[in-house]
Amino acid sequence: MRTGSEELRPAKRGVPGFVLMELLIALVLLAVFMIIITQVFVLATRAHRDSIRRTAQVSRVDSAVRRLREDVWGAPAATVDAQGELHVTRAEGEVVWRVGPAPAPVLRGAEYRLERTINGARADQASWNGLPAATFSVSGQVVTLTFHTGAAGLGGDESVSAISPVMLQASPGGAP
Amino acid sequence: MKCHARSRGTALMMALVMMALVGAAVAALTVAFAADAHRTRMARITAQQRQLLLAATVMAGDELQAHGAAPRNLPLATPVAGSTLTLSIAPGQEGATTIVTARCMYGGSAGTETLTYRQNGGSWRLSDARLRLPP
Numbered sequence: 024m025r026t027g028s029e030e031l032r033p034a035k036r037g038v039p040g041f042v043l044m045e046l047l048i049a050l051v052l053l054a055v056f057m058i059i060i061t062q063v064f065v066l067a068t069r070a071h072r073d074s075i076r077r078t079a080q081v082s083r084v085d086s087a088v089r090r091l092r093e094d095v096w097g098a099p100a101a102t103v104d105a106q107g108e109l110h111v112t113r114a115e116g117e118v119v120w121r122v123g124p125a126p127a128p129v130l131r132g133a134e135y136r137l138e139r140t141i142n143g144a145r146a147d148q149a150s151w152n153g154l155p156a157a158t159f160s161v162s163g164q165v166v167t168l169t170f171h172t173g174a175a176g177l178g179g180d181e182s183v184s185a186i187s188p189v190m191l192q193a194s195p196g197g198a199p
Numbered sequence: 200m201k202c203h204a205r206s207r208g209t210a211l212m213m214a215l216v217m218m219a220l221v222g223a224a225v226a227a228l229t230v231a232f233a234a235d236a237h238r239t240r241m242a243r244i245t246a247q248q249r250q251l252l253l254a255a256t257v258m259a260g261d262e263l264q265a266h267g268a269a270p271r272n273l274p275l276a277t278p279v280a281g282s283t284l285t286l287s288i289a290p291g292q293e294g295a296t297t298i299v300t301a302r303c304m305y306g307g308s309a310g311t312e313t314l315t316y317r318q319n320g321g322s323w324r325l326s327d328a329r330l331r332l333p334p
Contacts, residue, residue: 078234085238089332092249096312097328114327186249188256188314192325 076130080153087137087151088168088183094118094139095166095185099193102161109159109166116142120159125152132172164190240306245332248303248310251277251284255301256328259286259314263323268297268316281305291315297323308333 041049095101100112109120118141125136133153140149156171169182258275268288275284282305291298295318303310315327 074231078231081238089334093330096330099326186253188253188328189325191253192256192260 073130076133076153080130080133083151083154084170087154088185090139091120091166091168091183092185094120095187097189098187099189101166101187101190103159107158109161111166113141119143122154122157122159125154127152164188164194241308241333244306244308245310247279247282247305248308248332249330251279251282251303251305252301252310252312252330255284255286255303255312256314256325259288259299259301260316260323260325262286262288263297263299263316268318268323277303279305296326 094111094113098111098113098118102110104110107122111118111120118139121138121140122135123138125134130153132155135154135156136150136152137154137157138145138150154170158169158171160167160169164187166185166187167182168185169180171180173179254277255275262273268290270289271287273286273288275286277284282303284301284303287300287302289298289300290296297316297318299314299316301312301314310333311331313329313331314325316323317326318324
């Protein structure tokens with residue numbers, strides 16, 4: 024059994040221990056390790072935040088495309104004017120879709136908003152913020168919305184199309 | 200002995216913290232993966248339903264031209280496995296209009312479109328179409 028005086032006795036010469044140089048090297052290695060860990064943590068946090076924003080952006084795109092498809096589905100006519108606005112003729116009036124700058128963009132490459140009005144007035148669920156730049160085009164009975172996702176570093180353009188059975192049946196060679 | 204016990208306690212705490220971190224990461228990844236899979240599945244289902252309802256629009260026009268606007272329900276054959284498509288023909292609110300409701304079932308969810316046909320001379324012209332797909 025050891026007494027208290029034995030425990031407090033300093034280490035004997037020749038017993039291996041840490042010298043100053045070893046401690047300094049250990050501290051430097053620890054500092055480098057901490058810097059790397061911090062960088063990785065910051066990157067992971069940023070990636071997680073971006074991922075959440077991108078997921079929300081995808082939901083907004085889904086919602087807008089769904090509404091666009093519903094608008095175009097029953098349209099007897101659809102045109103794109105010189106300002107790039109899409110005019111869809113519906114039984115309840117003229118639906119206009121336009122792309123404009125978003126009020127407070129939070130994500131790179133998502134600085135635009137889609138707006139939808141009926142007869143000049145904003146309807147329910149009328150705008151979708153934080154979207155990439157987009158353009159409308161009409162070819163026959165098909166309305167195409169093209170998102171220019173290059174600025175967001177997500178590759179090239181992405182297009183979604185909406186078809187109108189009413190225009191399809193009214194077109195020459197269309198269904199009766 | 201005391202030193203060993205303290206060391207085991209620290210190791211146990213570290214192991215628990217690491218397991219909690221890994222568990223949280225796996226749970227977050229699972230939720231994200233499940234949400235993405237659900238979105239992909241619904242996109243595939245609604246795309247197929249739109250195709251079925253577009254075909255139903257053409258068939259409804261053919262049916263009105265061939266057999267008139269008497270109220271009836273018609274099951275339609277589809278080439279898509281696991282899908283059903285029906286047409287319900289009913290007179291419209293206004294005179295000379297007929298409402299055709301097309302319902303399709305695919306992938307466990309239903310899609311509906313309401314077609315308004317207007318009589319124009321001897322033929323029926325599609326004047327309005329309303330699409331309702333699952334969210």
